[in-house]
Amino acid sequence: MKVIEIKDGQINYIGSNKNLLKFNLLIHENDFSIFVGKNGCGKTTLLDTLIGFRQLQNSSTYYNAYDTVAYCVQDFNGGLFPWLSLINNILLPLKTTSNYRNDIENYAFDLLKRFNLFDRKNDFPYQLSGGQKQVVNIIRTLCTPSKLLLFDEPFSSLHSDNINVARLIIGELGGKKTIILISHTQDDLLLPINRYFTFENNDICDSTKDKVSLFLNEKY
Template sequence: MNKQSIRVENLVKSFGKGDSLVDVIDKASFSVETGELIALIAPSGAGKTTLLMMIGCVEEPTSGQIWLGDEKVYDNKWLNKDTRKIRREKIGFIFQAHYLIPFLNIIDNITLLPQTSGQSKEESEKVAMELLKYFDISEKALAMPSQLSGGQNQRVAIARALANKPKIILADEPTAALDNERSISVVKMLKKIAIEQNVAVIMVTHDEAMLPLCDRILKIENKKVVSSISKDSTFV
């Protein structure tokens, strides 16, 4: 049986004060289990990235509660002030741009964060090579990012996100810069990771073609995160 990996209750995010106060997310409540790939959809500016960054302990909510795995990390305030530690230990981030460091080769890009977190060079390189083999690009380990295609660089970015063995992957428009074929490949890869690595994945997307590949869909509508909707639903 899958375990609950993310739980959000009554999460609120507001910007401004007084007459200029604007609610972006209003009392969002939902959960995501390990092994699930969830699509998060909404019109532009509706708060998708803000919600993702709150779950990722980057953006501080206004109020509410967040659990990551068995740990309650936010209850109207951060319960652990070292949010960087939470991110390092629990979360992998994937973005629209791969953000690989251009002057480091592929294996060094993947091992940088684990080594910064105290992992030995030998262990981090072993994990990195296992990930590159998993993604079928181990022959590119010593190549520079400029020598790889866009799809290959995005695979490296996913490998980097997995290097610390997180149980949660937060992906913000990971296919936006890719063509349809490569986009499908990346989303199928995320689903494979969710199942085989027992990871919970939330993916922000604007691409309707990716929705049938996801297990469930969450939608931000009128500042609320509505219940999961069917795969056959489309954007409004």
């Protein structure tokens, strides 16, 4: 079942009529997609569009089946709220929904343990290192009650041990939730993805057939 579809999508540079992106995009339910591209090619802009923060140009058609989105922002320093403790940062999206779920709270505690941050759950973001803040950002995304998870370069400031743990945990959700992960490194192709997109010449190319089979299986 298609959950995101953009036809003749156009996104311009802010304050300009020049196209940053001109593309088509089709995502199915529970796809695990990775988008790889160089700096400045429009990766974060695409995520901004998917959450409704930036609008496509009028000529585009856009369908998104999801209401709320779990979003792991690239700016991990600015992404955590300094007035909230780690656990309150993680549970904030959950607390703002009408249906509070204890299983998600327990999942948050479990994830904190897996990243060795459980003892620091009552600390504030300014007491953490950059990498630890990014881990909290990832945990919050995983604990946001949404079926669509967006990750914007989530491993960029993590230590290799934490990258492995994070990849493992995010990988566990493959096939269970719709995941879009932005990356600028092909290392992230080690994740159990089934869709692979690249940013080329202001376009988003579905390169799944070319690449994924090389790394994973012959599904496509």
